[in-house]
Amino acid sequence: MSQQNATSGKSSVLDAIRAGEATTPIIHDALQNDEQVLRIDNFSLWYAQNQAIFDISMNVPRNKVTALIGPSGCGKSTLLRSVNRLNDLIDTVRTKGQMWINDNPVYAPEVDVIDLRKRMGMVFQKSNPFPMSIFENVVYALRIDGQRRKDVLEHACENALRGAALWDEVKDRLKSSALGLSGGQQQRLCIARAIVSEPEMLLMDEPCSALDPVATIKIEQLIAEIKERYTVLIVTHNMQQAARVSDNTAFMYLGCLVEYGQTQEIFQRPQLLETEQYITGRFG
Amino acid sequence: MPQSPAPTLDSRRTASKVRAEPVVWLMGGALTVCVAMILTLLTLVVIQGFATFWPKPIDLVTLKTGETFLGNPLKEQDIEQTDGPVDENLPTPRQRLYRVGNRDLGQAPFRWVPVDQITSLSRPKNAVQVQRQSWGIFLGTPRQITQTIPADDPDSPDQIKILAHSDQDDFQSTLQVQLAAAQKRRHAINQLVSHEMGKVNQNMERLRLRIKEAELERQRTINSSQSGPWLNNAAAILLILLSATSFLVALRLLRTKNPAITPTKRKKMPGQALFVLSLALALFSVLESPWMSSSMSQDKLDSMNQTAAVEQDQLEQRYQKIQQRVEKIQNEDEHWRIVIEEPTTGRFAPQSQTLSDQPILLSQIVRIVPANNLNLQQKFAVYFNRWSEFISADPREANTEGGVYPVLFSTVLLTILLSLVVAPFGVIAALYMREYAKQGLLTSIIRIAINNLAGVPSIVYGVFGLGFFCYTLGRYIDSGPTTNLVQSKSSWWVLMLSLVMILLLTFTFSSLAAKKYSKASMLKKVASLGWLAAVVLVIALFVTTPYFHGFFEASLPTPTFGTRGLLWSVLTLSLLTLPVVIVSTEEAISAVPSTMRQGSFGCGASKWQTIRRIVLPSAAPGIMTGMILAMARGAGEVAPLMLVGAVKLAPELPMTSQPPFLHLDRSFMHLGLHIFDLGFQSPDSQAARPMVWTSTLLLITVVVFLNLLAIWLRARLRKKFSSNHF
Ligand SMILES: Nc1ncnc2c1ncn2[C@@H]1O[C@H](COP(=O)(O)OP(=O)(O)OP(=O)(O)O)[C@@H](O)[C@H]1O
Numbered sequence A: 001m002s003q004q005n006a007t008s009g010k011s012s013v014l015d016a017i018r019a020g021e022a023t024t025p026i027i028h029d030a031l032q033n034d035e036q037v038l039r040i041d042n043f044s045l046w047y048a049q050n051q052a053i054f055d056i057s058m059n060v061p062r063n064k065v066t067a068l069i070g071p072s073g074c075g076k077s078t079l080l081r082s083v084n085r086l087n088d089l090i091d092t093v094r095t096k097g098q099m100w101i102n103d104n105p106v107y108a109p110e111v112d113v114i115d116l117r118k119r120m121g122m123v124f125q126k127s128n129p130f131p132m133s134i135f136e137n138v139v140y141a142l143r144i145d146g147q148r149r150k151d152v153l154e155h156a157c158e159n160a161l162r163g164a165a166l167w168d169e170v171k172d173r174l175k176s177s178a179l180g181l182s183g184g185q186q187q188r189l190c191i192a193r194a195i196v197s198e199p200e201m202l203l204m205d206e207p208c209s210a211l212d213p214v215a216t217i218k219i220e221q222l223i224a225e226i227k228e229r230y231t232v233l234i235v236t237h238n239m240q241q242a243a244r245v246s247d248n249t250a251f252m253y254l255g256c257l258v259e260y261g262q263t264q265e266i267f268q269r270p271q272l273l274e275t276e277q278y279i280t281g282r283f284g
Numbered sequence B: 001m002p003q004s005p006a007p008t009l010d011s012r013r014t015a016s017k018v019r020a021e022p023v024v025w026l027m028g029g030a031l032t033v034c035v036a037m038i039l040t041l042l043t044l045v046v047i048q049g050f051a052t053f054w055p056k057p058i059d060l061v062t063l064k065t066g067e068t069f070l071g072n073p074l075k076e077q078d079i080e081q082t083d084g085p086v087d088e089n090l091p092t093p094r095q096r097l098y099r100v101g102n103r104d105l106g107q108a109p110f111r112w113v114p115v116d117q118i119t120s121l122s123r124p125k126n127a128v129q130v131q132r133q134s135w136g137i138f139l140g141t142p143r144q145i146t147q148t149i150p151a152d153d154p155d156s157p158d159q160i161k162i163l164a165h166s167d168q169d170d171f172q173s174t175l176q177v178q179l180a181a182a183q184k185r186r187h188a189i190n191q192l193v194s195h196e197m198g199k200v201n202q203n204m205e206r207l208r209l210r211i212k213e214a215e216l217e218r219q220r221t222i223n224s225s226q227s228g229p230w231l232n233n234a235a236a237i238l239l240i241l242l243s244a245t246s247f248l249v250a251l252r253l254l255r256t257k258n259p260a261i262t263p264t265k266r267k268k269m270p271g272q273a274l275f276v277l278s279l280a281l282a283l284f285s286v287l288e289s290p291w292m293s294s295s296m297s298q299d300k301l302d303s304m305n306q307t308a309a310v311e312q313d314q315l316e317q318r319y320q321k322i323q324q325r326v327e328k329i330q331n332e333d334e335h336w337r338i339v340i341e342e343p344t345t346g347r348f349a350p351q352s353q354t355l356s357d358q359p360i361l362l363s364q365i366v367r368i369v370p371a372n373n374l375n376l377q378q379k380f381a382v383y384f385n386r387w388s389e390f391i392s393a394d395p396r397e398a399n400t401e402g403g404v405y406p407v408l409f410s411t412v413l414l415t416i417l418l419s420l421v422v423a424p425f426g427v428i429a430a431l432y433m434r435e436y437a438k439q440g441l442l443t444s445i446i447r448i449a450i451n452n453l454a455g456v457p458s459i460v461y462g463v464f465g466l467g468f469f470c471y472t473l474g475r476y477i478d479s480g481p482t483t484n485l486v487q488s489k490s491s492w493w494v495l496m497l498s499l500v501m502i503l504l505l506t507f508t509f510s511s512l513a514a515k516k517y518s519k520a521s522m523l524k525k526v527a528s529l530g531w532l533a534a535v536v537l538v539i540a541l542f543v544t545t546p547y548f549h550g551f552f553e554a555s556l557p558t559p560t561f562g563t564r565g566l567l568w569s570v571l572t573l574s575l576l577t578l579p580v581v582i583v584s585t586e587e588a589i590s591a592v593p594s595t596m597r598q599g600s601f602g603c604g605a606s607k608w609q610t611i612r613r614i615v616l617p618s619a620a621p622g623i624m625t626g627m628i629l630a631m632a633r634g635a636g637e638v639a640p641l642m643l644v645g646a647v648k649l650a651p652e653l654p655m656t657s658q659p660p661f662l663h664l665d666r667s668f669m670h671l672g673l674h675i676f677d678l679g680f681q682s683p684d685s686q687a688a689r690p691m692v693w694t695s696t697l698l699l700i701t702v703v704v705f706l707n708l709l710a711i712w713l714r715a716r717l718r719k720k721f722s723s724n725h726f
C-alpha cells in the first residue's frame, strides 16, 4: 500500500473500475490494529444479473463511527443492508463471500436472520415511524421479542429516548401518534427505536439527508455520544458530516471499495487522487 | 435592439379544443344524469314507502244505478278510448280506483269507477276501515258490540247481549276496552300454541330421535360384532405412536446448532406445528373412536324404550292440558263479537266466509280506523302504530299485511354472519397472495381468476351452493359418507397409515429445506407435493370413513343440514363476496409503504410479526372498505338465496332463546325475496303493492345502516392509524 497513485494525476483506478477490471483497494495501515466487530470478506452481491457489489473486503472496528461515502448508486445502501441481511427480502438477490460478526458468520444456513437483525439497529434515509404511539414505536423491538412487563418497557423507552435526545420533547406525549412528530423528531425516534434493544451495531443510511441543519447537528451530536456504546456504520453524502462524525471513512465507487482509512487521513492526506477529488467535490 | 411588440392576450388564447371544454361539459352532463336518476329512485321509494301507512279517507259513493259502496279512493286517470271517434271538445272521461275491500263478501277488493257515474259522494264520520287477521280490510259502519251468554239449559238458544250500540255515546270507549281485552285473549292463545305447545312438541321430537339413535346404534352393534375390535385398537395405538415419533424426529431435525447467534432461541415454529398436527391426528382418531366398538345391548335398548314411553305419556298429558286451556279461551273468545255493516247490501263482516251468518269476532280485528273522523294527531298515532307493527310483528295473510320483523331480523343476521365469515377468509387469502406467495405466473393467474369471479352471475353461486353445500356437504353432515364409498375398516386404516407416513416425510423434507439457506427448491417442491398429497388423503379419509354416521342420522329422512338453510346461504354469499374482499384487501396491503415494512424487519421482526403489527393495522381501513362493498352486495342479493335458503314464510326465526340459539340449519326469510314475493307472487298483489314500496324502503335503510356502521368503524380505524402530518 504505497502512494503509487496519489501523484499520477489520472483517475486510473476509477477508469479501471469502470472498465470492469479488478482493482486492489487501498486500506490504510492504521486500521489494522483495531478490534473488529464486523469483518467483510470478499463479499459480492447481485441483483438478478446486475452485480452491485464487487468483492469487497473491509473491517469495521468496535466503538467507532465508520462512514461510507461515494457517488450515488455505488452500492453503499446495498452494502449496509447486507450486514443485517435485509437484502434477503428481495427475491432476486444473490450473494458470494462472507461477513463475520464477532467471528460468527452472517451468511450461513444455520443463522437465525431474525436474531441477527435484532442485534443490529437500523436507521433509514427516510424516517419511517410506524403508525402507532410514540411509546409503542420505541419499544417495538422489545414487544416483538415478547416483552410484556410494563416497567421494563417504560424504562427501556425512556433510556432509548434519552439516548436519542428526544426525551424532553416527547415525554408528555408518549401516547400520541408518532406520525404527529416533525421530520427531525421522527428521525430521532427511529434512532431511539434502533437502539432500544441495545444492539451491537447501528446501521445508518443517510440519516440526515431529509433534515434541516439544526436537526442534523442534533443527530450528529447524538452519533458522537452513542459511539461510546455502539459501533456505528453510517452512509452519508455530506462530506463535512463524514469529517465531523466519523473516525474511519471508506470511499466506494461503482460497487468497489476504493480507499479506506482514518477519517483525518482520508480527508487530509488521501493516498489516491480520486479520493481527494471526490471529497473536494471536483469529481462525480 | 428594437423591441418587438408583446403579443396581445387575445392572440395567445388557448384553443378551447385544447382545454377540452366540450368534453368537460359532456362529463358534467353524464354525472348530472346519473345523480338525477339515483335521486329519482330514492325519492320515489321514500315517498311511496312513507305514504303506505297514512290513513286514507273513506268515501261513501252512490252510483247512477243506485248502488252505494264504501271505498278508499286511490287514484284517478283518463279512460282510454279504443273504439269510435274521439270527440275533441268533450272533456275526456275519467275513472277512479277505489279500494273497497270486503273480500270475504265475495267482491273484488279493488274497483274502477267512471267518475261521471257517481251521483253523490260523502265521507261519513262513522265509516271505519277494519284491519283484520285475515281476508284483508273491511269497510263499513260499526253497529253494535255483542256478548253471547250461554243458556244454562243446553236446549234453549244462547242469549245475545248488546254491550254497546253505535248510537250510544260510550260506544267508542266500550269498543276500545273490548278490543284490548280481545287482543289479550288472542295473544294468550298464540302464546300457548306457539310457545307451550311448541316446547312440548320439541321434547317429543327429541325423545323420538333419542330412541331412533339408540336403535341405529343397536343395529350397528349387531352388524359389527363379527369382527373383533382388537384390530382397531392396535391400529389406533400405532397411529398415536407414529404421531409421537414424527414429533420427536422433527424436533431432532430442527435442533439448530447456531454458532453465529446467541443460542437463546431455537427455531420452535415447525416443531410446534408438528406438535399441533400430531395432536390433531390424535384427536381425529379419538373422535372417530374406532376402539370404542358400539355396544348397545338389547337390554339397554329396552330400558331406554320404557323410560321413553313414560316420558312420552307425560308429554302427551301436558299437551292435552295445554290444548284444553286453549280451547277454553277460544270458547270464551267466541262470545265477543262486533257487527260492522257495509252499505251495498247491508251485510255485516262475517266471522269467516263459510260462517257468513256470524258477525266477526272481536279478536279477529287488529285495528279499527275511523279514517274520516280522525284529527291530525290521531292520524299520526295510527300512522306510527302501523309502522311499529310493521317493524315488530309477524307477517299475516301471505305476507301482504302485518309486519316484517322475522324478515328484517333474518336479513340483518345473514348480513352480519356473512361479514363475519367473509372477512377472515378474504383477508387471509389476500395476505397469502400478497405477502407469502411467490409473485409468478401462477399467482397472476389466480389473481385474475379471483378478479373475474366477482363478475360471475350470482345465480351460478346459488346453483353451486345448492349442489355442493346443501346436497354434498350437508348430506355428509347429516348421514355420513354415502354407503358405496365407505371402505372396509382395514383398508381405511391403511389409508390412515399412509397419511401419517406422507406427513412424516413431508416434515422431514420441509425442515431440511428450511435449514438450507437459499437454494433448496427441489426439497421445497417435494415438501409441497407431500402437503398436497396429505390434504387429498385427509379428504379421502373423511369421505370413506367407516366410523362416521352423520350427526343427524336419527332424524332422516328429514334432512337437517342436507337442505337449504342459513349456514349454506352464509357460505354461498361469502363465496360471492369473497373476490371483492380479496381484491380490496390486496390493494390495501400493497399500499402499505415498503419503508415501514423494512423498518419493522430491521428491528428484527419476523414476517408474521410485521404483518400483524404493521401491515394489517395500516391496511385495516382499506380492508373495511372491501367489507363495506361486500356487505352491500351481500345484503341485496336474492337470486342465490332463493336456491340455498331463503323462503317465503319461515315458521321460526333462525335465532331463538332455545339452544343451540343460532339455528344454522333453518331456512329463513329475506327482505329481497319478500319484496319479490309481495309484488308478484301474492294472491292480492294490488293490495300488497304499497307494502312493496315500504319493504323496499326498509331494505334500503338496512343496507344504508349497515354500511354507515362499517364506515363509522373505518373512520375510527383511520383516525387511529393515520396522522395529519406532512
Ligand atoms: N431492489 C433493487 N433491485 C435491483 N437493483 C437495485 C435495487 N436496489 C439497488 N439496486 C441497484 O444497485 C446499485 C446500488 O444501489 P444502492 O442503493 O446501494 O446505491 P447507493 O450507493 O445507496 O446510492 P444512493 O447514494 O443514491 O443512495 C444501483 O445501481 C441500483 O440501481
Ligand SMILES: [Mg+2]
Residues within 6 Å of the ligand: A076, A077, A078, A205
Ligand atoms: Mg442509498
